[in-house]
Amino acid sequence: MKMEQIVNFCKNYGFIFPGSEIxxxxxxxxxxxxxxxxxxxxxxxxxxxxxxTENDNSYGLDAxxxxxxxxxxASGHISSFTDxxxxxxxxxxxxxADHLIEGFTDEVIPDKMTDEEMVKYITDNKxxxxxxxxxxxxxxxxxxxxxxTSRGVVKDSTSKVYLRPETAxxxxxxxxxxxxTMRTKIPFGIGQIGKAFRNEITPGNFTFRTIEFEQMEHxxxxxxxxxxxxxxxxxxxxxxxxLNLGINEKNIQFHDHDKLSHYAKExxxxxxxxxxxxxxxxxxxxxxxxxLSRHQEYSKKSMEYLxxxxxxxxxxxxxxSSVGCDRLALALLCDAYNEEKLxxxxxxxxxxHPYLAPYKVAILPLVKKYHSEKxxxxxxxxxxxxxSIYDETGSIGKRYRREDAxxxxxxxxxxxxxxxxxxxxxxxxxxxxxxxxxxxxxEEYINKRISL
Ligand code: GAP
Numbered sequence: 201m202k203m204e205q206i207v208n209f210c211k212n213y214g215f216i217f218p219g220s221e222i223x224x225x226x227x228x229x230x231x232x233x234x235x236x237x238x239x240x241x242x243x244x245x246x247x248x249x250x251x252x253t254e255n256d257n258s259y260g261l262d263a264x265x266x267x268x269x270x271x272x273x274a275s276g277h278i279s280s281f282t283d284x285x286x287x288x289x290x291x292x293x294x295x296x297a298d299h300l301i302e303g304f305t306d307e308v309i310p311d312k313m314t315d316e317e318m319v320k321y322i323t324d325n326k327x328x329x330x331x332x333x334x335x336x337x338x339x340x341x342x343x344x345x346x347x348x349t350s351r352g353v354v355k356d357s358t359s360k361v362y363l364r365p366e367t368a369x370x371x372x373x374x375x376x377x378x379x380x381t382m383r384t385k386i387p388f389g390i391g392q393i394g395k396a397f398r399n400e401i402t403p404g405n406f407t408f409r410t411i412e413f414e415q416m417e418h419x420x421x422x423x424x425x426x427x428x429x430x431x432x433x434x435x436x437x438x439x440x441x442x443l444n445l446g447i448n449e450k451n452i453q454f455h456d457h458d459k460l461s462h463y464a465k466e467x468x469x470x471x472x473x474x475x476x477x478x479x480x481x482x483x484x485x486x487x488x489x490x491x492l493s494r495h496q497e498y499s500k501k502s503m504e505y506l507x508x509x510x511x512x513x514x515x516x517x518x519x520x521s522s523v524g525c526d527r528l529a530l531a532l533l534c535d536a537y538n539e540e541k542l543x544x545x546x547x548x549x550x551x552x553h554p555y556l557a558p559y560k561v562a563i564l565p566l567v568k569k570y571h572s573e574k575x576x577x578x579x580x581x582x583x584x585x586x587x588s589i590y591d592e593t594g595s596i597g598k599r600y601r602r603e604d605a606x607x608x609x610x611x612x613x614x615x616x617x618x619x620x621x622x623x624x625x626x627x628x629x630x631x632x633x634x635x636x637x638x639x640x641x642x643e644e645y646i647n648k649r650i651s652l
Contacts, residue, residue, distance in 0.1 A: 203475040206534055207406050209548070213606050215239065215533070215558075216407065228400070228410050230526075235606055238558035238587055240529055243445075244393050244416065246555060246652055250441050251391050251418045251521065258389035258418065259378050263370025265395060266361050271369050272346065274498035275491065276462065281365060282342040283401050284315055286322070291332035296402050297340050300327050311459040315340040345398045347411075363397035368520060370394070371419040372491045375503065375516075379421075386505055386516055387426065391418035393525065405476055407526045414525040421505075421516040424489070430519045431466050431486045438470055438482045438521055444652065446553035447535050453478060463490035472531040481531055482523040489515040532556060536607065550607030551630055554650040557607040560586040561646055564599050566615040568592040575614040578624070578639070586646055604629055610649060612642065 210216040215236040219229030232240060252260045272278045284297040297318045298310035304327045310318055319340055321327075326335045350359040364370070371390040378390050393416045400409055407413075422430050435454065442452060455478075457467040466486040471478040492503040492515045504513045536552040554560065563579040565571035572592050579590040589608065591599050596613065603611050611627040618624055618639070626645065627634045637645050 201475055201534065201537065203406055206475065206530075206537060209537060209605075210236065210406075210533065228404065229412065230407050230410065235558040236529070239532070239552070239556060240414070240525055242556045242558075243525055243528055243532070244414075246445060247416045247441070247523075247525075248391075248393065249652075250437070251389075251416070255389060255391075255418070257384060257387065258391060258420075259382055259384075261370060261374055261378065261390050261392040262394065263367070263374060263392060265364050265397075266351070267364060267369060267373065269361060270498050271373060271495075272362055274494040275369055275372075276494070277346055277362075277365055278344070280462070281346060282344050284310075284318060284340045285343040285401055286319070286340050287338040288329040288332060288334065289336045289338060290334045291329060293329065293331040294401055295330065297322065299402060300330075303330075309458060315342070343399075343401060345400065347397045347399050364395075365398050366396050366522070367392050367394045367415045367417045368419060368491075368522065371417070372495055372518075373499075375421060375492060376501070379505070385508065387420060387422040387430065389418055389420045391416070393417075405474065407530045408474060408476075408479065410526065413527070415522060416525055416528075417520065417522045419487075420519040420521075422519065423507075423514065424517050427486055427488070427517040427519060428466065431484065434519050434521045435468055435470075435484045438484060438523070442470065442482070445532065445556060446551075447472070447531065451531075451535060452481070455480075461485075463487050472534075474531065474534060481527055483520070485520040485522070487518040487520050489517050491518060492516060547601055548605040549629065550605060552607040552609075553652070554609035555652040557609050557650075558587065559589045559603075559606065559608045560610065560650050562589045562591060562599070562603045562608045562611045564590075564596060564611055564613050565592050566596060566613050570616070571614045571618065574618050578612065578614065578642075582642070582646075585643060586650070600627065600632075610646060 213235060214233035217231045217233055218225045219231050220226045252258050285294060286297040287294050300322055301308060301310045301318060308321065322337060328335055346365050347363040348360055351361050352359050370392055393414060395412060396415045397412050400411055420430055443449060451473040453471050455469045455471050460467055464485050465488050468484050469480040470482040472481040496503040503515050505516050506513050532552060536550045538549050538551055540547050540549055561582060563575050565575035579588060582588045600611055609629045613625040622639045623636050624639065625634045626637050
């Protein structure tokens with residue numbers, strides 16, 4: 201399957217539109233349409249349930265996007281959240297040096313090379329510019345990915361603020377607040393879902409890498425010594441969560457990092473087999489006590505935890521689980537999209553887990569003239585409990601096809617028997633089999649079919 205197919209599918213069915221389209225768009229911004237926003241809401245609900253609500257001793261947070269700029273000094277983002285940028289002198293296009301090398305060979309790992317080594321490798325191997333095919337580049341410049349803006353009326357260095365490039369720092373700076381107000385003990389977790397912003401040099405591949413995206417991040421605060429056990433647990437937790445959402449196990453793989461970030465002791469991605477190959481979907485990182493130690497150093501506030509049982513004081517270690525909601529939505533769409541050959545036909549069918557499907561149920565009168573009144577009555581009733589759609593236009597076969605394409609797991613058809621016998625026909629998206637269900641049993645039937 202090609203990415204182009206997914207992009208067109210999303211645009212045609214109301215999942216994702218190009219951002220600001222009537223003005224010619226704004227590169228690498230995307231707007232979620234009526235179905236896309238339902239899908240994302242369902243993903244976030246599932247994540248929150250697993251990582252906050254039913255996760256031992258875990259608490260939610262919704263921190264501000266703007267943070268004191270000292271946060272980004274402490275976190276290391278001001279000094280080292282950079283990409284190696286290289287320009288083609290001939291066609292003036294801009295590229296990431298590490299991506300040029302990765303696209304050319306598997307034999308070297310750019311993450312392990314200095315900027316000078318990367319330039320030498322690119323020149324020695326005459327790696328062509330992806331745009332014009334020449335090999336005539338500038339030196340590498342390290343380019344900071346944080347978006348800057350200024351607050352207040354005076355634009356000077358003191359007014360500079362950053363749009364957060366990750367949500368995690370919100371958890372770190374609120375570590376003491378949450379611990380105190382929840383009267384909790386280590387190990388405990390803090391998680392949040394929120395927007396992050398990165399001035400990516402080479403965004404692309406649809407919503408895979410964008411300049412604005414939503415992260416779902418959870419930080420587990422634990423004692424040194426227990427960190428590696430929790431690290432393994434959170435790797436498994438992410439993996440099982442994906443399987444539970446219906447992702448095909450063949451399409452995911454673990455990838456342990458060879459080169460670790462300055463703060464990390466262990467790091468691993470779950471990669472998904474996107475149309476352009478296996479790429480990072482979800483990161484699990486053992487961040488040690490780096491973040492809290494740095495915040496202690498920069499804020500001059502003690503980040504020490506006092507163990508009430510042993511009286512011991514220490515700065516906790518952190519195990520981070522981090523995934524982009526948009527990237528996960530893209531993986532789920534790629535995974536669920538099918539073009540199925542039928543006897544005399546083909547159908548597009550989006551085999552999303554029913555819990556994730558934008559509409560849970562479609563209510564379809566068999567013949568508009570005779571059955572629409574009863575169907576509308578049922579629609580009004582069901583829409584109080586389930587995101588539902590009512591459709592009376594076109595043949596029943598065409599309506600089924602449209603619901604298959606947008607992933608609606610159940611289609612309820614209202615026919616003569618609804619009036620006479622108090623029953624409806626419920627059709628299953630995946631098997632296309634139909635069942636007769638009594639009107640009074642419909643809600644229970646749907647609930648059973650859509651649970652996670
Ligand atoms: N707090 C750790 C952190 O931010 P990361 O690997 O840079 O780690 C975590 O990002 C996740 O956020 C990624 O695995 C990916 O799912 C998502 N993500 C990162 N950059 C993104 C971008 N430019 N566009 C969309 N999603 C992105």
